[in-house]
Amino acid sequence: MVRRPRIIGELAVLLVLLWVYDLIRGHADVREVAALRNGQQLLHFERWLGIDIELAANLWTTQQTALSLAASYWYQFTHLSMTLGVLVWCWWRRAGSYRRARNALVLTNVFGLCFFMLYPVAPPRFLPGFGFVDSVANAGFGPTHGGPVTADQFGAFPSLHLAWAVWTAVVAHRLVRSTALRWLWLCYPVITAVVVVVTGNHYLLDVLAGALIALATLAIAHRIPRRRSDDRHRPSGLPTGRAGQANLTRLKTFLGASDRELEPSRRDR
Incomplete structure (x- = not known):
């Protein structure tokens, strides 16, 4: 049985991560000018591509x-609660898959x-x-949008x-x-992609970049070998992997040949 990682380590x-996030957020004054410039450049680039739908969607x-209020509450409350909920669910119900999901x-x-x-990058708002x-x-929710962790405005x-x-969607x-x-x-x-755009918090390119990063990290984590419970119970002298399987095959072949060589002496007796 695979053991769950200890809560203290998690x-x-x-x-x-929160400490690093807070450290970066603490330099908001230094980053503000660059963030506004980069935000404007992103929006101008989207206009050049013909995909600048943010303003029209936001104003509509x-x-x-009722729709604006629902979108605001979705933005404010589902981000953290859904993610942590699925993470805890995976830790409790799928301990064997948890490490990859967490990584x-x-x-x-x-x-x-x-x-x-x-x-x-400053948000469109x-x-x-x-x-x-x-x-x-x-x-x-105020200009900083409150919450248990104050958002990085840039x-x-x-x-x-x-x-x-x-x-969250892939793991769930x-x-x-x-x-x-x-x-x-x-x-x-x-739904989250629509919400973050219509509330004026993200550009369409932000959405695409966020989705690509999540898919890439899921793929990377999936390629990291998972520690298997049967490996921990395997005798230390028993070979593993492809080389080990080849050695076991040779050993079985040798033992089979030895048995056949012994058959004449058995008949003689």
């Missing part, structure tokens, strides 16, 4: 009071923090003169909301057996 990893949503999530955050530090409306602030690229949502998809529930989980990142 909390230590979480605290280190803010005119629909992928940690890698996702490491890549995201590197981008936040090297390439700060911060860009002066473009006309974006901060739907989440209007819903009563960490729009890539969208960790999307990266976490893709991770593997945990459930019902086909209907699997498809339902796959809808989660799609």
Whole structure:
């Protein structure tokens, strides 16, 4: 039986990531000018590509009071709760798959923090003169959007909301057996992608970058060999791997040949 990792170690990893996140967020004043410039450049690049749908989607949503409020609450509460919920669920129900899932999530955050530090980007709602409306602030959560962990105001690229949502959907998809529930989980990142754009918090390119990072880290974590429980119970002298299997085959062949060589002497007796 595969043992679950100890809670203390898992909390230590979480605290280190939060400390680094807080350290980067603490340099907001230094990053502000570059973040605004990079945000404007992203939006201009999207216009050149013909995919700058953020402003139209944001303004239309803010005119629909109930829809704007629902999107704001989704943005504010599902990001952390859904991700941690699936992580704990995987730790409790699928201990053998937990380490890979956790490693992928940690890698996702490491890549995201590197981008936040090297390439700060202000969200669309911060860009002066473009006309974006901060739907989440209007819903009563303030300009920093509150929450247990204050968001990095200049960490729009890539969208960790999307990266976490893709991770959550993939891991939950593997945990459930019902086909209907699997498809339902796959809808989660799609809804999150729409929400982060219409609330003025992310660009379309942020969404794509966040999804790609999550898929890449999941693939990387899947290629890391998993420690198997039967390896821990295997006698130390027993060979493993392809070379070990080849040696076992040769040993069986040798033993079979030895038995055949002994057959004449047995008949003589």
